[in-house]
Amino acid sequence: MLAVYGQHWRINVLTALEYRENFLLWAAFAVVYHGSAIATLWVVLHTFPSMNGWDFRDMAFLYGLWMTAHALHDTLFFGVGNVPEYVRDGEFDRLLIRPLDTLFAVIVIPGQIFPDELILALVYLGITTWYAGVRVDAAFVFCVPFVILGGTLIELAINVIVATIAFWFVRVDALRWIVLQLEQEFTRYPIGIYTRGVRLFLTFVFPFAFMNYFPATYFLHKPESALGLPPAVGLLSPVIGLTFLGVAYAFWRFGLDRYKGVGH
Amino acid sequence: MALAVRPPFRLEPYLEFGKKAIAREATYRFDVFTSIGSFALRIYLLRMVWVALYARNAAPHGLPLHAILTYSAVALLMGLVLDVDQVSSLYTKLHDGSIVSDFMRPISVPLYFFADGTGEVLFHASLIVPSLVLALFIVHIDVPSGGTLAAFALSFVLGYFVGFCINFILNCTAFWTLEIHAVQLIVTWLTDLLGGELVPLVFFPVALQHALFALPFAAMFSTPLLIYVGEIGPDRYASALGIQAIWLVVLALASVVIWRAGSRRIVVQGG
Structure with missing residues (x-):
């Protein structure tokens, strides 16, 4: 499995180097996207x-916490978002007969992935950590990678769920777009500004608030925490991420057992 | 091709192209639901954001809460039309080479794209009705006087054509590069920010405002919107619309030049 994963990255980097102008343009887009x-x-x-x-x-x-988790997700698990497309054109059937786990097979399909967005995010996170006056001690350095990883897993879990729904409905572009928007635009602000329903939704249904809001509340020593939860719940991100991914993976297996294909 | 006798100009084929485009767009039902669903989500989000900001801070001069909510709602409604890339078929045709057959037809190819794009946009414009109804459940939208509405309409039309020219030029770059998606997304995001679609340009630092108002992005979104909410008063209509008109002329001329240069050097990849 590790060898396969290594090959996946070798091809990614080689592809990025082959289409150099295109790669530079996409890197510029990453800057404009987050910059705007x-x-x-x-x-x-x-x-x-x-x-x-x-x-x-x-x-x-x-924003830095969300951006880093999101960039790590896009770098490692970009392929999951393509599942609906694979299902539609029948490519998915071919993945089913691969010897390794199907979700893993999806993740290691090479693309033109290069960790440019991740590098950008890490630099930005470093700068804003200093700019926001977050106290950087041993505990912070130890916790942040876990919080980022938790956020990445939350995003992966959501994408696995959307991908699984495509087994039944094939075209899920609308759903995918709306979920993406919920994540990207609603995580930009402290969730305290939303109505109680939205806060509950972002905490317990699609726990995007654990990608950045709760951890940020903890690191910035904010007195309030939406929903009256203690700020320390922010450190639970990896646990929430793992749990949520577990649920998503179970749903994926459930869907896989019932997958019929679109008839090619 | 240039030697072929040009048939007299007739409008009917272009009307047909427009109708075809409407029918084509109407087949993608999911996209329709996406547009409307995402519209509702964004307007709901923006309402909460502005309400939270106005609750804790002094309202900026000239834009009380109801005006900013109106601004955001109208901006999103305009986006339903202005965010459509009505010339994307040019890119597709350049990319797969089918543009060649268009050049052999007895039609004006740029006018064909204009008719096709207009049809596409008219379909998307029809989504304004259900979206507006939905929006009224979420926010209150102020309705200005008839004169202001007329100025807004004129400004919006000018903004639409500026947007058309920008899209046309972007798609034309595919004559040289064959790949335009990254550049296009960059321009889209810059338009959102610098055109005042997300945040009114009057909130930017004053030094930046002057530069931003002079850019074509402002001509698309900001000018009609500021006219709508009364931030640009009747005494400034002439200059505001004038800047839009200047951009339209400049970009239309640029479109013609780029099209002429591009269509002379069509490269078709493979067969």
Whole structure:
């Protein structure tokens, strides 16, 4: 399995080097994409200095946690998002007869993946950690990688669930788009600004709040925590991520057993 | 091809192209639901964000909460039309080489893309009705006076054509590069930010505002929106619409030049 995974990365990097201009353009897009989100936050908080007690420095850090988890997900598990496409054109049937686990087979399909977004995210996270005045001690250095990993697993779990739904409904573009939007736009702000229903949804149904809000509340020593949970729940991200991924994987296996294909 | 006798111009074929485009777009039901669903989600999100910001801070001059909610709602409704890349078929045809057969037809190829794009946009414009109804459940949208609405409509039309030219030019770059997606996404994101679709340009630092108002992105979203909410008053209509018109002329001329240069050097990959 490890050997296969190594090959996967070798091909990815070689592909990226082969299409160099295209790679550079996509790297530029990653900068514009995250840059415009951060610039929007900056402009808004330039006019309105406080959002529920969070200022721009806090929000920049909040975005950094999400961005890093998201970039790590896109780097490692990008292929999962392609499952609906594979199901549609019948490519998925071919993966079913691979000797290794089907989800693993999906993940190791090479693309033009290069860890440019991840590098960008790590640099940005480093800068905002300093900028937001987060105390960097041994505990912080130990916890942050786990929190990031937890966020990555949460995103992976959601994508596995959406991919599984494609076994039945084939075209899930609409659903995928809406889930993506929920994640990217609703994680940008402290969830305290949302109605109680949305907060509960982002905490317990699709636990995106564990990607950045709860950990940020803990690291920034924010007094309030939405839903009255103690700030230390922020450190539970990896546990939430693993649990959620477990549920998602069980659903994936359930779907796989009933997978019929679209008839090619 | 240039030697062929040009048939007299007739409008009917282009009307047909437009109708065909409407029918084609209507077949993708899922995309329709996505647009409307995502529209509702965003308007709900924006309402919560602005309400939270206005609750804890002093309202900026000239834009009270109800005005900013109106601004956001109208911006999203405009996005249903302005965010459509109505010339994407040009890229597709350049990419798979089928553009060649279009050049052999007795039609004006740019006009064909214009008709096709207009049909596509008209279909998306029809989504404004259900979206507006949905939006009214979520936020209150102010309705300005008739004169303001007329100025807004004119400004919106100018903005639409500016957007059309930008999309046309972007798709034309495929004559040279064959691949345009990354560049296109970069421009889309810059338009969202610098055009004032997400945040009104009047919230930007004053030094930046002057530069931003002069860019074509502002001509697409910001100018019609600021007219709608009254931030640009009747005394400034002439200059605001004038800047839009200048951009339209510049970009339309650029489109013509790029199209001429591009269509002379068509490269078709393989067979």
